[in-house]
Amino acid sequence: MSAGNPTSLAEVATPALLLDRDRLEANIRRMEMRATQLGVELRPHLKTTKSVDVARLAAPSGRITVSTLREAEYFAQHGFRDIFYAVAINPQKLGRVGALLAQGVRLLISLDDPAVAAQVAQAGRALGLVFPVMIEIDSGEERSGVDAASPDLLAIVDALRSGAQVAGVFTHGGHSYLGRSIEEHQAVAEQERVAVTTAAARLRAHGCGNDLIVSLGSTPTVNHARNLTGVTEARPGVYMVYDLFQWDVGACGPDDLALSVLTSVIGQHPSRSQLVIDAGAIALSKDLGTHGPEDHAVPAYGLIADAQTGQLIADLHVHTVYQEHGIVRSQRPIDFSAFPVGRQLRVYMNHACLTAAAFDQFHVVQADNPEIALWDRVNGW
């Protein structure tokens, strides 16, 4: 590694995680306009980018969502004070949550089980803290969450008296990713809206007050929702950078892809009609799309683009991945003279969240800025 920041891609050791700042900022602006149209606040999900530099652009309000407690600790360290940790709390972690609350961070935790609610309230009383709790509602994905109509919903509320308080309700319509049409995304967005507003109405009738957070969201549902009446905030995340899967489900176009892996050709094998690159299963992940191979319309593990322009190259794609090797093929004959060993390329990945997790920093490129900025990321738990 050189001492200063690199000023050309040629100086960047590959594989590296490349972030196109112009596209990032355009994606952020577009989602902010959608939120304004829909009349909801954004609480952007930082699970994809896990970067304070990205968070400052995407969440000027300071209101963010995270997927791990380590992310919460990292963002709190960098001054964020309104953080929603949107994975069901493991009671083992309440000590770390309490430490953040004691520092003045409003760390919202989530749960969907009356027994856990009782443990949280008890821990709050023992620590002399009040845990702010978001109750998870299932809106059809069947991953986690209670039914909006379930008796458990009110049992949770009852268990949260003292030591904890109900901050709101939330859902994630992850089954929107099964959809391939705008109509399907609209339908899931409406399922989400009905689920959380129904739950919120039951909570209000049960004495929970009128300032509940009513939260939903995935990138496709927020992009396509017709109306979000009764909802206060949305939590899309991958929209900041997008990926091939999002393109595949119609959430973005190819010019919105802000994240790629910078790689180098390390082998040429004309007799096998393939190139070898230094981005393999660790650098790209083996994700074939969020819900598995049966939904996978994009060939294999990524699409190849020019390193400088970011433009896709014919139909060059990553056909196979080994731990550190990627095999690149094309349906058409490859002009091997154009791809000597050492040539850098970009790979657009299937699933940005998993690919990014292999890297501890972004190399940030921008059209009118020759210097490549380095932005850190936080991985782990």
Add this chain to the structure above:
Amino acid sequence: MSAGNPTSLAEVATPALLLDRDRLEANIRRMEMRATQLGVELRPHLKTTKSVDVARLAAPSGRITVSTLREAEYFAQHGFRDIFYAVAINPQKLGRVGALLAQGVRLLISLDDPAVAAQVAQAGRALGLVFPVMIEIDSGEERSGVDAASPDLLAIVDALRSGAQVAGVFTHGGHSYLGRSIEEHQAVAEQERVAVTTAAARLRAHGCGNDLIVSLGSTPTVNHARNLTGVTEARPGVYMVYDLFQWDVGACGPDDLALSVLTSVIGQHPSRSQLVIDAGAIALSKDLGTHGPEDHAVPAYGLIADAQTGQLIADLHVHTVYQEHGIVRSQRPIDFSAFPVGRQLRVYMNHACLTAAAFDQFHVVQADNPEIALWDRVNGW
């Protein structure tokens, strides 16, 4: 995180990467016996564990193989002086390689292309160094490497005069993973042996001297090779910890699985017959086995075991993974009272190399030692 090392699993924040030291050491001993039987030296591949503590147990000779230059730098920092970086060199990285050589590390690099050989030799002359080079031979996997009979083999040797020298030849019979019987593994081992000994004989006849390294290996081929006459060293790696895929191809049994992910139940959903755990796609990877879904006999993304004993629990398995959620199901009815939220479990993973890459340390457990040691790992490039 607490200050001292944890002395019980209950203190370990989940998800965490758990290494069973007793199984690790037994796996290492067994492979050492195989190498002795076969009359070859081991140069263990550290791409799976990426840990100096593991390397000290598995490679008392100090002779190791790595998959990234960052691993080479990390092991060199910790005193290792005979390191083979077994992924085709990107000429961009010769400066970092040269820095290690200048420190007295014998860092073997690899290539399979006469044009790259010429660049390496030229870089060596420019830096006043001699790069030791292993030439990669393809033994049937068709990933990288030249044919043992190819004119390119001698063209590479000719290009390496001055500034570089031929240290030996190597191959990796990764297509052994396509095999499911001992006979198939034996056949691939023999293909590997014939490829590298043929290439070595051609090199000797071409004036390369008689002290060439003749190197091969994957865990299944070394486990099952009938004889390795003419081979000097073998580079298996995953044998140290094994995984479900290795079990699936017959390279190990369930009691040899030394690596697992410690996880916690974070949700119970009897109406959906599923549990939710806090190990998802990042903690487990989305690998369905090394060569993709069509070869995948093990259900889904991992098998569930008791956290304390490491014994598999009925047929509980990880059916689906989301970024931070794992969905656990069973073919039989689940006794939910046995799996309250907060209960810790182990997950044996499909592919140890990819799962381990999500973690920056191991939590090391041992039958007769109550203290859980923390061993670091090096990720990235």
